[in-house]
Amino acid sequence: EMHVEWSANEKVSYEVALGAAMGGARSIAVMKDVGLGWILDPLLSSTMLGVAGLVIVVADDPGAETTQVEEDNRWLARFAEVPALEPATVQDAKEMVAYAFGLSEELRKPVLVRITVRLGYSRGMVRLGPIAHARRRRPAAFKKGVIDGWTGYPTLSWPESGTALLHKRYHGEAAAPYLPLMGPRPNEAAVLEAVEACPFHTVEAGAGRALCVITAGLVGREVREALAGAGWTDVTLASLGVSSPIPRGLVGRLLREHDTVLVVEETEPVVEEQVRVLATELEGAARVLGKRTGHIPYCGEITSEILGPRLAAVLGRPHPFQPRQEALEASITFLRERVPFRLGGQFCAGCPEIAPTAVLRKVLDDLPGHGIACGDSGCGFIAQYEPINLADAFICMGAGLGVAQGLARSGLGGKVAAVMGDSTFFHSGIVELINAVYNRANVLLLILDNKATAETGQQPHPGAFGITATKARTKELALEDLVRACQADSLTVVDAWDAKALEAAYREAMAVEGVSVVIARGTCALIVERQRKEQKLKQATAR
Structure with missing residues (x-):
């Protein structure tokens, strides 16, 4: 038995998943990179409560091809003190989610699985x-003890805050008399032990000790391809299944056994920073190279074409990738000279949003x-792009x-316009x-x-249309009813195809103070076409 839903926004999705986990069910919240920012309040408030069986999957976007910011959510995982797993293959992606549920139950903490856009599009x-087939339910426990229970504001306030005590317990600093009051709670020592034992760490030992490349996630495939293309079998490749916190024992051994460690990851130096700190604690540790030293780029996806010459530079060897790199650069130059520069995307043919946005630009x-x-x-x-140039x-x-x-x-003067879609209005626009x-x-x-x-x-x-993620019938909320409930000063509903009515509505609305x-309103052209095909199929089947 499974419940699946499209939540109104990411914060709600995490809170629903959190409640399900508190009730004893395994639960998962899935979102893109910027969605993780939305859940920070409930996430940070729940990481020390002892919740189990709760997984977050977040898709980061190196190169920011499909989102407005190139962020690395492993920083937020470190900030929230939750483990961050990184699958390196599509098989890993499947296996890691199952593993993450068990890890969350073992550690009594949410666990984050970070994928990148290229893995998301992989086959x-x-x-x-x-x-x-076993039902993996845990007994739900709602205790009303001093500190034990599902509350981010434990009732104990003197001589110490209960919330602070939970954090102290995590780091092994809580005084012994308080421990029986707290019940089963997460602790850092158990997290580090579990990370060390993670079965997704792999080490492909090279024949020499000159260089070890430490990676996390899909980029390990690119390192492997670059090394294979050059025929460099003396380089060790270590791929970490958990990028935060890193397995200190494994990485420490690699630092002691090699002269140089190169950390390759997308996008920020999250693993690199941890490796650097660990290297300062060890005698005779390898020098650590990566983004901070300029050997690996910060931004964009990292490919074998990018890595090849950089690996050659680190090793001080001839550059076997030069012909391939020159051909790639020649192709880019050819395209730049012959293909007109153009910003952004374009509307689908028959999109109902073309007329409303174009007419609004004209009125403004x-x-x-x-x-x-x-x-x-x-x-x-x-x-916002040509030819409309609205935003x-x-x-x-x-x-x-x-x-x-x-x-x-x-103080600019005049009314300012804002444009959003219906889904965005339900997500956050209503507030x-x-x-x-x-x-x-x-x-x-x-x-x-x-x-x-x-x-x-x-x-x-x-x-x-009044349907849920599982196609069950539900209530369809009318936008105009919500707008009226918010008591806007004026409201007009217009056919998205009627340019004259749109212009009249805009001019009237701009004249209103407030x-x-x-x-x-106009249904997406892709939905209309899909509905037309479905209706045609029904008619053909009925004959």
Whole structure:
């Protein structure tokens, strides 16, 4: 028996998973890189409570090809003091999630599994093995003791904060009289011991001691390819299954057995920093190279083409990759000279968001003032590029309306527009709208209602067709009802295809002093086409 849901946002998804784990069920919350920032409050508040069977999967994006920031969430894992696993293959990805559940139950802490976008898009043969049919439930315990229980604010406040005592216990600093009061809680020594025993660490020993390359995640494949291409069999390759905290015993041995250790990882030097600290604690440890020394780039995906010449430089050997590198650079130069430079993506043919965004840009340009519009995540994001050039600012999901309120307060004069999709409104925009109404901001909010989370998967949301992630029927929340409940000063719902009605609605909304909302409604063209094909198939089957 399994429950699966598309949550309204990442914070809610983690809290639902957390509650399920507290109730004794295994649970998992899955999100992209920027989503982890949304869950920090409940994550940090729950890491010391002793919750078990809780896994977080986060997909980072080296090179920031599909998101607005190139962040490395392993830093946040260290910040939250939760283990971070990194699969190196698609088989690892499957195995590690199962392992992470057991590890979370053993350590009584959430466990993070970090993948990168290239692994997310990878294909490969995966061996599933036997299915364990046993129900892995734990008894739910709701104790009302002094410190024992599911509360981030333990009732003990004197002579020490109960929350501080839980943190002390984790690091082995809690006084003995308090330990019986705390029940089963996580502790750092157990985490380090489990990390050392992780079965996903691999070491491919080279024939010499000159160089050991330490990697984590998918980039290990690129190192292996670069070494094989050069025929360098004397280099040791160590791939860590856990990148935070690192297995200190294993890494310490590698530091003692080699002259140089090169750390290769995407994106930030998370493993490298830990290796450097460990090297300072050991006598005769290898010199440590990586991002901090300029040997490995910070940004973007790391490929074998990038690694080849860098490995040659570290080893002081001839550069066998030169012809391949020169051919690659020649191809890039050829394309730059012949292919016109173009920003961003483009709308799908028949997209219902083209007219609303283009007409809004026209109206803003016609009116006196700066004609500022703030963009947001979603398909409407594409309108910031040519030929529409709508958005003057874009920060992150849900920020458009908040930024618009600040701009309206900055003395620029005139009403400031914000544009967001229906999914974004349910994710975080509704709070921005409440703030705008409460603080009497002079803003226009355009909600592009295409009945889907169209840009990132076509999944339903609370306002799309009344279906859940498992296709069960549920209530469909009407955007206009929520806007009315927030008491916006004006609201207009317009057909997204009617350019004249859109222009009239915008001009009327811009004339209102206060919060104006326009909902441009038109179902995503991809959904319409899919529905048309499904209907055609039903008709053919019925004959």
